[in-house]
Amino acid sequence: MSLITRLRLSSTYLPLAQPISDAKVLTGRQKPMTEIAMLFVEVETDDGHQGLGFSYSKRAGGPGQFAHAREIAPALIGEDASDIARLWDKLCWAGASVGRSGLSTQAIGAFDVALWDLKAKRSGLSLAKLLGAYRESVRCYNTSGGFLHTPIDQLLVNAAASRERGIGGIKLKVGQPDGTLDIQRVEAVRKHLGDAMPLMVDANQQWDRPTAQRMCRIFEQFNLVWIEEPLDAYDHEGHAALAQAFDTPIATGEMLTSAAEHGDLIRHRAADYLMPDGPRVGGITPFLKIAGQAEQAGLLLAPHFAMELHIHLAAAYPREPWVEHFEWLEPLFNERIEIRDGRMLVPTRPGLGVSLSEQARTWTREQAVVEQR
Incomplete structure (x- = not known):
């Protein structure tokens, strides 16, 4: 003991x-x-x-x-x-x-x-090894360079810099009152990076159902990895309808705060990519319950935020996941996560591998x- x-x-x-x-x-x-x-x-x-x-x-x-x-x-x-x-x-x-x-x-x-x-x-052992890792690295995408306060010119600079750093994908924020501005931003970044670069968008729950239908249809042309939170986080029926109607995968789940809430989302088939947030749902114990349900349902996984934790949890998921790269938390820790060839390397230090x-x-x-x- x-x-x-x-x-x-x-x-x-x-x-x-x-x-x-x-x-x-x-x-x-x-x-x-x-x-x-x-x-x-x-x-x-x-x-x-x-x-x-x-x-x-x-x-x-x-x-x-x-x-x-x-x-x-x-x-x-x-x-x-x-x-x-x-x-x-x-x-x-x-x-x-x-x-x-x-x-x-x-x-x-x-x-x-x-x-x-x-x-x-x-x-x-590292946390990933303790949980039973499937891989030594995980695909990663950057979000922090694509917020709506960022002008388009700077958006292109940020996206190119992320690619040069070795990050594997770029996520852009959308959901503005004027949808034409969203389209312009996505089109500009897609043209700048080319068709091969993985690109995602995130509407942060700001569309109603008719708007989401229209925007998802328009965004089909950009070959996106996913469209994230097009509707309110608890509109599982609406998300399920979008997931069924469009080729572009639907991603959601980050705002849910328990394993039970994620279970309801999964039962509705409301996502192609599930995006649980470990701290928000109560830690690793409930996260593993969610991951088990997601695997059984055949869903893909892309944990939200906190790469210092989620790199380990994603490494232990059977299907190839994505991890969100946010450098915001880096000043809190003495260690850094290495990125190479579009992937985040799983730390080998014992535990999470970080210290305050x-x-x-x-x-x-x-x-x-x-x-x-």
Whole structure:
């Protein structure tokens, strides 16, 4: 047994170099994003092992995640760190009055990731190897260069730079009130990069059903890898209709916050590419349940954000997946992920293969320590 003796929780705010705008901003539903609230959990055991986990929220929810995590953390003290599935349930029941999805499970996610990181480190294996890797590298695509606040000229520069860096695909944000601007941007990038470069688009839930039908039909000509979130994240019937009607695959799932919600999406056949977000669904334990359902349904996988975690989870998925390249989180960690020939190399260091940087400590606004007495 490896008993948990100490937990350190950190509420850390990562500033973004410039305000980020997608279609939700241009349609007036949200304000530009200026920072990401990170929840870090560091777990220690009586035999000297340590694990690091994290979750996050964007625009709102950071203080709530930290508060919930601080409330439920004592439930882990004295427990065997190896009993990860049981401990996930214990944390869930510790905060059951606020539900089993959303903010509550996102707080649990940081603990769950930390326990899996610890388990892999104890085994001397990377997380991917512990889970049973199918591959040593994963196809990757870049999103951070394609936001709607980026002018077309700069969009072309960013896309070319990503390709030269060795990134395998480019994703562009669409969903503007004027759809002709979306078409112009996609057409310009496709022409600039050529037909062979994998290209995706993401509407961030901003189209209604008639608009989505029309835009998906227009985008068929651009040979896209997928069209992401053309409709509201919970409109499974609408997504299913698009997936059936068009050759271009439909991708969705990033906004769902539990395994149960993903199960409903899968039953509706609402996606060709499933895009679960590990921290959002509650960590690695529920992510693996989702991946199992997705594999059985014959779906492709493209986890959302947090490449430092999802590179490992994608490497353990049977069908060839994609991982989203976002450099935003890099200042938080001392290590970097290597990219080569369009693919992201799976780290071979034990666990997640990352450690918190001094910069992350500097950006920390609040901490809590829970330990055995």
